[in-house]
Structures are given as structure tokens and as C-alpha cells.
Amino acid sequence: MLEAINLAAVRGDRRLFAGVGFSLQGGDLLYVQGANGSGKTTLLRMLCGLVIPEEGKILWSQEDIRSEREAYLQSLVYLGHLCALKDDLTGLENLRITEALAGEEISEPRAMAALQGVGLNGYEDLPVRVLSQGQRRRVALARLALTQAPLWILDEPFTALDKASVGSLKTRLEDHLEDGGMVILTTHQEIEIKAAVIKQVALAEY
Amino acid sequence: MLEAINLAAVRGDRRLFAGVGFSLQGGDLLYVQGANGSGKTTLLRMLCGLVIPEEGKILWSQEDIRSEREAYLQSLVYLGHLCALKDDLTGLENLRITEALAGEEISEPRAMAALQGVGLNGYEDLPVRVLSQGQRRRVALARLALTQAPLWILDEPFTALDKASVGSLKTRLEDHLEDGGMVILTTHQEIEIKAAVIKQVALAEY
Amino acid sequence: MAFAGINWFKYSSPASFYPVAGKMIPWVASVAVILAVIGLYFSFFVAPTDYQQGEAYRIMFIHVPAAWMSMFIYVVMAGYAAMGLIFNTRLSAMMASSLAPTGALFTFVALWTGALWGKPMWGAWWVWDARLTTELILLFLYIGFMSLEAAIDDPRRASRSSGLLAIVGVVNVPIIYFSVKWWNTLHQGASISFDKAPSMASTMLTAMLLMTFAFWMYTIAMVLYRVRCEILERERHSEWVMALVEERK
Amino acid sequence: MLAVLRCVMMRDLILAVRRLSDVLTTLFFFVIVVSLFPLGVGPEIEVLRMIAPGVVWVAAILASMLALGRLFENDYRDGTLEQLLLSPQPLSLLVLGKVMAHWAVTGVPLVLVAPLLGMQFGMSAQGIGVLLISLILGTPAISLIGAVGAALTLGVRGGGVLVSLLVLPLYIPVLIFGAGAVEASVSGLGAEAHLSLLGAILVLALCFAPWAAAAALRISLD
């Protein structure tokens, strides 16, 4: 489904990586590995179409993602280093608005259920500003329970989560993979996720 | 040296914890444990004197930290969830200014060496804005190589670090503990740090 | 609190203050009404007509006590705020925030009656005279205090921040009071002072003092009422409030 | 399609309400800048009437420009802009929604307050009417043009000055036709010509600005 061919990235004067390629089918898990600053975030943002590759191209069902942008984005969820939450809105509002912008109108009870699914019962109506670091992350992660998109691109999703949440996120990822979804992941923690096919891309210090 | 007696914290309508107490001597490591939102960050900020306890008090060498504020702050380093870096300044400038404000003027070569110590050779003169998440964290952590303070209070210091950096931070903490320093730590990752005395404070869901 | 012996802070605990305040309100309120009735009678029927200003001067019996109260309440409020900041007592902060609306009301009344009075006396509703300006600033300080408190979600931070503002604003009060002395302005100088004999008729003085006491009692009654609401609001999760609610049901 | 436009608008409107300050600051500013003039000029109604259109228009442009910084900046910092770019909807539509919300919270209050200010300057009812129409046509154009500048300079050091430099020249035609329309109507000439030019600018801006701003955002987030 997703195919990356000979990707290269340049930042400032530095060439971060080159010749990166892989292909991903339903049920596949891809680990992007590398030290800090090796370009993992850059690669993931490239796969989302946010960064334009210096070389190479990215195909989704055989089509270049830049020509079939809207269809591609429909099947994609990206969670980056930042939580992408509005401090002044409550968790509930944040979740519903994010989903609406991603093209899915979520009813309030469903959004509530998703927040409770990440263990935020009782915090749904607090402005995100007052939540703890891990709670903020969990609001962002609640999207994963609502989305229909097959391709999840997650940049260090386990950051700031406590053990219970790490466990439940892990299960969610495994369920998604079992259902034929795809996951692209970076993480510096050792967390073992079961999947039919596990692939790796290692970004070396260039 | 550091003694906390019967601390309690209230946020909004919620009582986060109560009756928290411990005492710490040179060489001791204290783990603060608890799920997301259980009040770890609040406790650490309280120990720094940023949050005023609802009940209880905190003593440093038998003196209340609020009456002996300046002496206490002199012997303290706190690193929080935020990196406390100015995006527009370079790593070098950030480090030198932070240290100067903490009361120590650092010469440029020393600061350089500290940055290189956390593996940022070649990135010293880039504005922090363009650094990767882990590199930013490392700029913040470079302080630990420069400070004389015996008490380190670290809120999830391992976040965003790659394995090599986690290892070297771990060694740094162990060295500090061996030299008679104190470390207070929260982390959701399983990282074993050797210390003469390891204490734990567990914050339960109240 | 489980301390043995005398507990000086007993009545600074909201739980014990709440019922005491409840018992006091009707008494204080009745005294306020009685004093106001007598005071108004003195002001409008007993006090002699002024030989310079005619009948218009009678507005003084509202204006001056209101102006006094506006300043006095501010100082008391700042005092409570300071106590709340220093001793971290919950009740002081609640007292400060209950005083603010009444203080603002009296400030407004002083400004309004002053303006009404200014038209016949100076020929203008308003001049940028030192006392008038500083009194206006006082009104803004009250409003700022209330808005700041309302804007902050966390009640602890709300009362601390607004308390600090109240303390900062206290510099304004002596300026209001002494402005007529320091600057040569349109506004009347002090007619009552402690070091020399009152310069006005004793019935006038009686009327003014009666009105002042009436305002005072009104303030106390209002503040007790408001502080009770405040206590319930802020302590709604505490056991004694829950017990109280159960009892009422 | 329209649902997503509504959603972006609602989002930004809710945020504006939560931070009412920003909205009021703009309005406050507009009113103060305009009100300073009668204070300064003194109460000669003839002079006031003469300068009114120019003053109101300049103040309106300044006030909108002040608010421009907030259009994308906050979303950029907290990562929500990135997510907006990943929405499967056309980005220019989303930008349009944001600009419309921005106009609703900065432009509309100006438009609503302008008649009062006009009266303060002794303008005739007709003059006020034309002022209103010119502002209704002109302020959205200002927001649209400003969006392009704001998007271009996102996260660039020294962004603010650059925006002003880029955007101010583009504002000049709006200012000329806007103030011109009112002046023409006050002095008895018809305002139609000016107003239709203003309308043309608005239509042009509506067609191109969201698209250009969207492209600029993509570049800024690369």
C-alpha cells in the first residue's frame, strides 16, 4: 500500500539521510530507528507529505501521495512530538474538533467514550492547560480509538505515558495491526509490539 | 538534608495527594512514582518551592526552604517537562545564560565541552529551534555537567533521549550519587540506577 | 483541627465562622436600617440649610460617608488580602472578595453624588482634579480586583493574585485622602479632623456620623451574607458542607 | 466541504471567546485611535467631518494588522497547524475558514463600531452608510491579504516587520478606494465607482488569497 523509494532529506547544510526505501502492506509494523537528530521526525513528516523529499518519492496504492493528496490524508493519522491541542479548549472539544477537521464528525457520547477509554474519566471538561503531561498526550491519543484511517504514523507515542497507558496503547496498536492496519513508529523505549510483519528502517548518523 | 513532612496538594477541586513525607541524605536516590496526573510534577515543583504546599513543610538542613530560599536554590537543579530553552538562541547561548542565572558564569570553552559531552558536537551554534526533540532535551541536560548543586530534581529526564543518551545520563546520575549528591526522579521508563540508598514515594490516585 | 487548648484561629476556620455569621446577619441588618432612617431624618429635616449652598449641600450626607466608606473598605480589604497571603488563611481571602462589591458600590455612589453636587457648585460634572481622579482610579481598582478574581479558574491562585493587586492598589488610598492637602484643587478640604474642632454645625456632624454608621452596618451585613455564600461555594466538597446540605434536604 | 469550513470557523470563534481579550484589544485600539482625533483636533465639526473617512480607515487597517500576528502563530506553536495541513480537506478552504473567523472577531466589531465613531465626527447618515459598506467590503479584503503575509513569515525570525513590509503596500489600494468612497459620497459625488473597485479587490482576494496563503503555509511548515 505505502511505498517509499529512495528518499533523501536535507536540513540546513546537512544531509540527514538518503536512499531510504521500504514498502508496507496491511498488517505491517515499521520501526523507524536512529539516534536523536538522525532524521526520524523528518522522515515521518515526509511520509505525511509535510516535508517535500529532496530525492525519491512516496506512493500510496501506486499513486504519488502529492497527486492524490486528499485520498491519502483520509487514510492517515499522524501524531507528532507536539500534542496539537488547544490549551484553552477542553479535552472533549479538542478531540471533537480535531476529528471533525480530519473529516469525521464525532458525537459527544462517542468522544466521551474515547476519552474514558484512555483513562480520562472526570477530566473531559477541564481545559487542557491544567492537565498533566501524560494526560495531554492521552487526549491526543484518544483519536486512535475514533479514526477509520488504516495508516498510523506515530512519533514517539509512548512519551510521558505511565505503564498502564503504555500497555493499553500497545494493545490498541496490536489490534489495529491485526485488523489489517499499518503502523509506522519511532520510539526510544523498548516496547515489544506483536505484528505479522515487523520492518525496520535505521537512520544512521550521516 | 532534605526533609518533607506531611505534604498535601490541591488543584482546582481535587486533592492530589496528602501526607507525603520522606527524608533524603547525600547519596540517596528518590523515585517519585504514580500514574499520569497523580501529582508527580506538582510534588517536584513543590520541592523546588514553586508550589506552596496546602499542608506540611519542606526542610533543607533543618531550615524551612521558604525562609532560606536563596541558600536552598543555590543547591538545587530542576529540570521540568519543558526544556526551558529559548528557541531563538543557540545551544551555547542557552546553556551559558541558564547557568549564569543560576549563579555560575561559565566560560565558552567549558560550555562547549558540556554540549559535546551530551553529544552535540557541531550543533552548538544552531538556534535551538531547528534541533530535534532529543537534541533540545540534551541541551537542557548539559547543565548537569556544569552545576555544583548537590540536589537534582528531574522530571522525566529520559524522555525523547535515544539509548546512548539514556545510558550516559544514567552514568551521570550514578556518578553524582556516588559523589554524595541527591537525586529526585520521576520516570515511566524502567531504568535501573545504582545508588547506595533508593527510596520511593508512590502517589496513588486519591 | 485537633489541636488541644485554645485555638486562636478557631473562628478563622470557615466551618465555625459560617454559623456565627448566619446568626449575626439579621441583627446587623436591622441596626443598619434603623441608623439609616434616623440619619436620613437628621440629614433632610433637622440639619440647617447652608447659608452658602442652600439645600443642594444635603447631598453631602450621602457623598461624604460613601467616600469615606469607599476608602475604608479598600483598606480593610487589602488588610484581609495581606493576611490571606501571609498566613494562608482561607477565610481572609473570602472576606476580601466579599468586601469588594460593596466597596465598589460606595465608590460609585461617591463619584455619582459628587458629580451631581459638582454641577451646581463648580458648574461641571467632572474635572480632572486630583481627588476626583484618584477616586476614579479607586473604582477601577475595585473592578480590576473583581475581574481578576473572576478570570482565574483555580480559587487559590485567584484569591492570591487579586489579593496582591489589592495590596498594590493601597498606595492610592492615602493619595485620595491627602490629595486636597497636597494639591491645590477644586475639591473641598477635610472638614473633620482630629486635631481641630469640627468646622460644621453639630447636627450636621451627627447626621453624617449616623449615615456613616448606617453604611458601616450595611457593609457588615452584606459582607457576612456574601462570605457565607463564598464559603459554601469554595468548600462544597468538604464534609461539613455536604453534611449541611444533607440536613437541609 | 461546507461542514469543514463551519468547523474551522467555529473552532476559531470558540477560541476567540475563550480569549476575549484579544478581540477586545483590537476593538479598544481602534476606538482609542479614532477617538483621539476629536480630542486633539478640537470640536470644530467641519474639520472633523473632513478628516473622518481617512482617520477611520487608517485606524481600521492598523487595528487589523495588529491582530494578524495571531492568525497562524498560535496554531503553529502548539502543533495544531500541522494537523490542519494533514486534514483531507482542501487547505485553502481551511485557510478561508480561519480568515473568516479572524474577520468575524476583528473586522466585524470594527464595522459595528464605525457608525458610532462616524457620528462622533459629525458625519451625515449617508456618509455613515457608505463608510459601513466600504468597511464591509474592505475589512475582509484586509484580512485575506494579511493572511498571505502572516503565512509567509510564520516562524521566521523578525516575522512581524516582514509582514508589515509585505502586506502594507497591498493595503494601500484598499485604503485609497475605501476612504475615497466615503469622501466621494460626502462631497456629493457618487461612491459607486470606488465601492465597485473595492468589491473587485475583495473578489480577487477571495479567489487568490486563500490559495496563496495555503501554499505559503505548506512552505513554512516544510
Added chain:
Amino acid sequence: MLAVLRCVMMRDLILAVRRLSDVLTTLFFFVIVVSLFPLGVGPEIEVLRMIAPGVVWVAAILASMLALGRLFENDYRDGTLEQLLLSPQPLSLLVLGKVMAHWAVTGVPLVLVAPLLGMQFGMSAQGIGVLLISLILGTPAISLIGAVGAALTLGVRGGGVLVSLLVLPLYIPVLIFGAGAVEASVSGLGAEAHLSLLGAILVLALCFAPWAAAAALRISLD
């Protein structure tokens, strides 16, 4: 002690230079607001001269108020303010350093530009001199008082308007004595009385404002 003061100032000055835009925006604003008046009023030098002190002073206060939002907000967001609070130096000293830097980048340019604007209004050399002195005494007081308001409203919903609400009343005396001094000198009365009052306000503010702002910061970060 002084080293740390210098350090905070240097830091904020470097940051201001890196984001020159913000500095220029304030100045730009001041100049535009002031310059609008002669355009509006027309070239009658008598009228201009009369309104000049008030106009310049109001514009200066508005411009400084605009810049207040940035005094602590950015440091608050990126966590550096927290670290500042953990410095073993007296916090009021650090606040003073920040305020001085803020004044250097917002107040000083206004002071430098003011004579030019004064000339534009046909003020006499003596009047301009007094204007300059009054601004030199007044603008730091404005920055100091503003710091307290900014610290109190840090991270509060609707912060912007609240700052104006809290701070404007306290600005009134500065405005009255500042504009008063220039007017007195222009009309031949001595400006000394006004200037010394302005000086007194500055001294008061210097003594109390850093301390109050420091206390407010501690509360806001609790």
C-alpha cells in the same frame, strides 16, 4: 548581584535583537498614531502645538501597553520563567533586569523619536526638552507598573484586556503629570512641579513594582 542584573538584561536584549520585529512594531505604532494627527488636523501650527503633549503621551502609553504582553508571556510558555524563579538571586532583581531590557527596547526608541514628532507639531525647543525629560521619567514608570499587571495576568483567560483594565488606571497619574509638565512649560509656567512628581512616581515604582511583580510571578506559577 549586578552581574545577574546584567545577565538578564543582556539575555532579553539579545532576544529582542533576534526578533527585531517586535521592537519595530511598537515604534512603528507610536509613530503612526502620532503622525496621524497632523494629517487629520491640518497644518494649523497653533492647534497642533496645543495638542502635541497629550497626543505624544497617549500614543506612548498605548504603544508601551501593546508591548507588555510579551514581557513574561514567552518565558512562561517555554519554561524559562520557571527557571528564572529558581535562580538563587532575588527575583525582584531579575524582574528589574527584564523590565529594564523591556524599557530599553520599547521605551528608549519612543524617547528618541519623540523630538522629531515634537518638531512635526511645531513645538518649541524648550517644550521638546521638557517632553523628552518627561518621557525619560515616565516611560520606565510605565514599564514598571505594567510589569505588575503582566505578571498578575500571566496565563489567565482574557489576559490582554485584563492587563489594560488593571494597568490603565495606574497609568493615569503618569499621563496627567507627563502631559501636564509639557503643557505647563509650553504655556510659560514652570514644569518642575510636574516633573518632580513624575520623578516621585518613578522612584516609588522602582522601589515597589519589581517586588510586587516578583510576588505576582510566584503566584502565577504556583
